[in-house]
Amino acid sequence: MSRAYLKFVQTDYQDKNLNFTSDTASIYRFKMPIRGYGFCKVLPVVTANNDLLHLVHIYDYYGRYEINKDTLSKVLENDYLMSPIPMKLLPLNRGYGAWRILGKIALNDEYIPDYKFTKEPLAECNSKISEWYPLHDLHKKGKKACSYDTVKHLEHYHLYTPQEIEVRAAMEILKKEGSKIKLFFDLSYPDILDNYYRTINMPLYTEIPDTIRGKALV
Numbered sequence: 001m002s003r004a005y006l007k008f009v010q011t012d013y014q015d016k017n018l019n020f021t022s023d024t025a026s027i028y029r030f031k032m033p034i035r036g037y038g039f040c041k042v043l044p045v046v047t048a049n050n051d052l053l054h055l056v057h058i059y060d061y062y063g064r065y066e067i068n069k070d071t072l073s074k075v076l077e078n079d080y081l082m083s084p085i086p087m088k089l090l091p092l093n094r095g096y097g098a099w100r101i102l103g104k105i106a107l108n109d110e111y112i113p114d115y116k117f118t119k120e121p122l123a124e125c126n127s128k129i130s131e132w133y134p135l136h137d138l139h140k141k142g143k144k145a146c147s148y149d150t151v152k153h154l155e156h157y158h159l160y161t162p163q164e165i166e167v168r169a170a171m172e173i174l175k176k177e178g179s180k181i182k183l184f185f186d187l188s189y190p191d192i193l194d195n196y197y198r199t200i201n202m203p204l205y206t207e208i209p210d211t212i213r214g215k216a217l218v
Contacts (some may be wrong), residue, residue, distance in 0.1 A: 036064035091162035113214025116151035134216035150217040
């Protein structure tokens with residue numbers, strides 16, 4: 001199992017090949033296709049391959065809220081909606097589709113989660129895919145295929161765009177509500193369909209035990 005902590009958290013398990021470009025994280029508000037606004041924490045990271053990524057933690061807090069002096073503190077009172085997912089580029093900060101930054105907070109016991117990946121196309125039932133692999137520290141790919149049961153609670157590794165994150169957050173909310181996602185999204189678009197597969201094949205975040213969140217069981 002891998003549990004690589006940020007360099008600002010002093011621990012013996014720190015991965016020396018991961019460099020975080022700031023000792024703070026940014027809190028954003030973004031517009032979702034449905035259910036109003038979502039909120040997230042974004043942390044920049046440079047991998048051992050010198051790739052600049054951003055880990056996005058989406059909060060379980062959403063709606064049509066007006067921004068005021070208490071918004072940031074209200075957001076931070078909530079748990080996450082799902083496990084953190086990687087984003088390649090930061091969103092626009094002005095114009096159509098821009099995300100609004102609410103402030104910055106100090107890092108606190110953050111970690112790089114493990115992910116799962118497959119060389120096969122995603123499917124409505126991931127357990128039918130024959131080969132799965134763990135991904136550690138955003139760059140260490142498992143060389144041997146593993147049992148799906150050992151990685152089924154991990155997010156599928158995909159570099160999201162800001163627009164894909166907006167859709168994924170809305171889908172997670174619908175899943176949590178017990179609503180039929182297919183009624184709200186046109187799955188004829190490949191990107192939407194893959195996002196749908198990634199959503200429905202993950203358990204609810206609240207159902208994943210704390211001890212295995214972000215940890216491959218191999």
